[in-house]
Amino acid sequence: MSGNSTAHSPRSLDEAYEILSHTAAKVIAGGTDLMVLMNARQLDAEEFLDIWRIDELRGIADEGDALRIGALATYTDLIRSPIIQKYAPALVAASRMVGAVQIQNRGTLGGNIVNASPAGDSLPVLAAYDAELEIGSRRGLRRLDFNQFYTGYRRTALEADELVVSVRVPKLKADERDFFCKVGTRRAQAISKTVMAVKAKTENEILEWIRVGVGSVAPTVVRAYKTESLLAGRAITADLVEQARQSISLEVSPITDLRSTEHYRRRVTGNVLARFLREVIDSDGAGI
Ligand SMILES: Cc1cc2nc3c(=O)[nH]c(=O)nc-3n(C[C@H](O)[C@H](O)[C@H](O)COP(=O)(O)OP(=O)(O)OC[C@H]3O[C@@H](n4cnc5c(N)ncnc54)[C@H](O)[C@@H]3O)c2cc1C
Structure with a gap:
């Protein structure tokens, strides 16, 4: 923040909404994320609303079928939470892959969502979980499916006077499983070449349903709906694994940039999904 900037530090959501209005x-x-932009002089703002002291944005609660995660939950909060560990393990796996400990202590789930990077590590998990966002403003609260939140490259459905208040994720049931995999150049601090999360219901090698969220392979995080339909209700065979690998590598639309090529991203995305499917076989069946 420059010497001429104004910073508001409200203690309640109502105060914050009033300022934003x-x-x-x-x-x-x-x-x-913002400090990086400020240091690079790419942030054009003179007034800031610091939401760090708003307790209503904190906390992780068990609400029966779902967990409600306050927007200010940090990666460290998520990693340490027994109910996230039990009912949303892929979110723990994703949080462990974010930056180093300093970033995990300070970076928030709400910030990752609103920052809207296609490479945000929590986003494929929220996509695969069919999460729901609670969004607030002086006009009240509204709920929005996470999978409808991104409207384009770094664009969201959030209005200028709105805050993301919390995220609701359905609890993983005993007969469901999830999976997270980030492929980057090196483990810590890497921005992914592809990042995938899966949630699925399987029984004896049959995939009843599967939801696949993928990041870094399109302008926004995406769900692989076509590949999900291909797999739903099918027994996992070596042939199906190959079909799924092909399908998802064609379904994503990556670009070539500094970190990777389009070709590599398509290929590795297929390989990661194949890895998940093989893991199901290894744990549920005799192997293929
Ligand atoms: C060294 C380093 C390593 C990193 N590594 C990773 C990584 O491995 N994976 C990864 O995904 N990210 C990584 N990041 C990016 C960043 O840490 C995460 O995106 C983090 O979750 C951002 O959260 P924040 O609270 O710091 O967001 P902020 O910087 O405070 O805000 C980010 C954006 O979200 C908006 N915002 C924040 N909260 C809300 C809210 N509740 N309602 C409305 N708008 C809101 C802000 O206005 C801003 O536009 C890294 C960053 C650094 C500096």
Whole structure:
């Protein structure tokens, strides 16, 4: 923040909504994305709304079928939470892959969502979980499916006066499984070449249903709906694994950039899905 900037530090959501209703203040949570922009002088804002002290945005609660995660939950909060460990293990796996410990202590789930990077590590998990966002403003609260939140490259359905308040994720049931895999250049601090999360219901090698979220392979995080339909209700065979590998590598639309090529991203995305399917076979059946 420059010497001329104004910073608001409200203690309640109502105060925050009031400020957002009549200013163009830029929301700052953990600041781990925004500080990078500020240091690079790429942030054009003179007024800031620091939401870090708003307790209503914290907490992880068990609400029966779903977990409600406050937008200010940090990766460390997620990693340490017994109910996230039990009912949303892929979110723990994703949180462990974010940055180093300093970033995990300060970076928030809400910040990862609103920052809208196609490479955000939590986003494929929320996509595969069919998460729901609770969004608030002075006009009240609304709920939006996470899979409808991104409207284009780094664009979201959030209005300027709105905050992401919490995220609801359905609890993983005993007969469901999830999976997370990030492929990057090196483990810590790497931005992914592809990042995938899966949630599925399987019984004896039959995939009743599967949901696949993929990041870094399109302008936004995406669900692989075509590949999901191909797999639903089928027994996993070597042939089906090959079909799924092909299908998802054609379904994603990656680009070539500094970190990887389009070709490599398509291929590795197929390989990661194949790995998940083979894991199901290894744990449920005799192997293929
Ligand atoms: C060294 C380093 C390593 C990193 N490694 C990774 C990584 O491995 N994987 C990964 O996914 N990310 C990584 N990041 C990016 C970053 O840490 C995450 O995206 C983090 O979750 C952002 O959260 P934050 O609270 O710090 O967001 P902030 O920087 O505070 O905000 C980010 C954006 O979200 C908006 N915002 C934040 N909270 C809300 C809210 N509740 N409602 C409305 N708007 C809101 C802000 O206005 C801003 O536009 C890394 C960053 C750094 C600096």
